[in-house]
Amino acid sequence: MDVTLSDSTQPTRLPLRHRLGRNAGVTSIAVFFLCCVIAFAFSTDTFLTAGNLLNVLRQSAPLLIVATTMTLVITTGGIDLSIGSTLALIGALAAIALQAGIPDTVVFIGGLVLGGIIGLINGYFIAIAGMPAFIVTLGTLSVVRGIALLITQGYSVPIEGDGWFVELGRAWLFGTPLPAVIAIVTLLAGWVVLRHMRFGRYIVGIGTNAEGVRRAGVNVRLVIIKVYVLSGAAAGLAGLITTARLGSGSSNQGVGFELAVIAAVVLGSTNLFGGRGTILGTLLGALTIAVLGNGLILIHVSPFYTQIIQGAIMLFAIWMNTRIFAPQRTSKG
Template identity: 75%
Template sequence: MDIAMEKKTTTRRHDLSHFLSRNAGVASIAGFFLCCVVVFSLAAGTFLTSGNLINILRQSAPLLIVAAAMTFVITTSGIDLSVGSVVALVGAIAAIALRAGVPDLVVIIGGLVLGASIGAVNGYFVAFAGMPAFIVTLGTLSVVRGIALLLTQGYSIPVSGTGIFTQLGRGRILGLPAPALIAIAVLLVAWLTLRHTRFGRYVVGIGTNAEGTRRSGINVRRVTMQVYMLSGAAAGLAGMIETARLGSGSSNQGGGFELAVITAVVLGSTNLFGGRGTILGTLLGTLTIAVLGNGLILVNVSPFYTQIIQGAIMILAIWLNTRIFTPQRRKKA
């Protein structure tokens, strides 16, 4: 009897250690996130209030949405630096269209299509022209931001009304902010897609071994292009939510947004070199960034330090990524 109990205990310990070794990155960011929550809860009495927590969810919703799509991009060993500019362009065009009397539903669908179209351009040059994703999306970042500046002439375009579009950023459902519920829905769909569909397995396969995946009969170029289209559509949705929440569209929206998105994804232990992606980690990474930004303000730390801390976290996350995941990939190879 004692031998049987000892075997069960050993098996449980082995399973736990195996689980922790496979999910070391997610476990570490979960621990760091909890530490941040505890520290700010003790340092600022208003941190854990319902109003502040709802505010964190509302403000982090666009970041969550784009980070979910960016997880797919980075898992294929790609990168999309244009998401911040797409947020600005789609948000500005949505505001212009609403002022011109275009119906809300048409504006929303058009914004998603525009974002996906920009993503398709990125995907074409990366997947079919064979250009580096960094160079392509860096160029798109500049072009798209320039178009947004041209259309707005540098001014903010106000949005008024109480229609469907405005509810994207200001509405509430069952007491929860609509942006947060949209973000949760996007994360759930992304998790199911990455973990339980063929498309998700193709994305992981491309990041692990693109040539091997192509030889197994998968259309690698098409899947890669679809991934960038998802990223563009997500950025378009985030841009419309931001415009609805702030009540105006501007070419200045999304400044530095791509840095926050990439930081959240890499911090969540998605492998920067492809082949491994986790939506749960992306959720934790995004919430960690949101909590840090909110908590630092509540404890009266200058907002200028937020960007410094975010950049430092980005460097640390990439360092851990290369130290933890790259050796494992080489060992498997």
């Protein structure tokens, strides 16, 4: 098997009509995103203001960061349900560490490392022990959330605003919220990895035909472990940014976060069964969820309806995956 061949990694010279057909999922979510923007722009005068749009970018930054690595995870045919709990644990630990006087730099690096370790544990049980990703990460979700509850006793842990750590969630760079800048850099890195690097081709190949990739001489287990380490580290970064923005860490942060991330990735037309991933689609999916949440609040719709709509979108996206992408995957082999 030639692992360098993949629909999502090898650009070809095709007419625009054929390109749109091959990327129907991305095209459809782009159209839906534009429809949402236009609808909310006409529904409320505050939606298209610079302040509101920048606020949407700031609030959606953790979602964009973790959705980037979740795209890699799902493209391999896996799933990571532990990201919300990882976000909460690292955010809470960061707040506790800062209260104890630990330097901001140590807290930041430690949060990324701990997130990577949680991902490494997931990767070990999935790639080495051969356990299903859903079961492994579901168990990790429970364990990590329980540890966060234990160390905080269910209370929020405030942090002081005199160090640079809080600037991670509140600073501005080139007129843009720093969290949004970090998210953009993460998305660009994910796009380069998936589209232009050998590691990205391995990820796609594993999702398409893991045995064929293994026979081509690729260490499939190591690739899978690396993907989950990246997912855990991204969740840790999201936890640090969230704690910095809110000024406190809590075990209740990130509840349902994993569902929003998976919804963004699948809505962006990444194949839920592996073998096809798109960072552009993930970006559009995440922004669609963020715009829906923000717009519904601005037009005074109850937050409970926001959750219902998000769940409905998730179901629709999964249905589209099973109806459109699953037959293609089966036919490939």
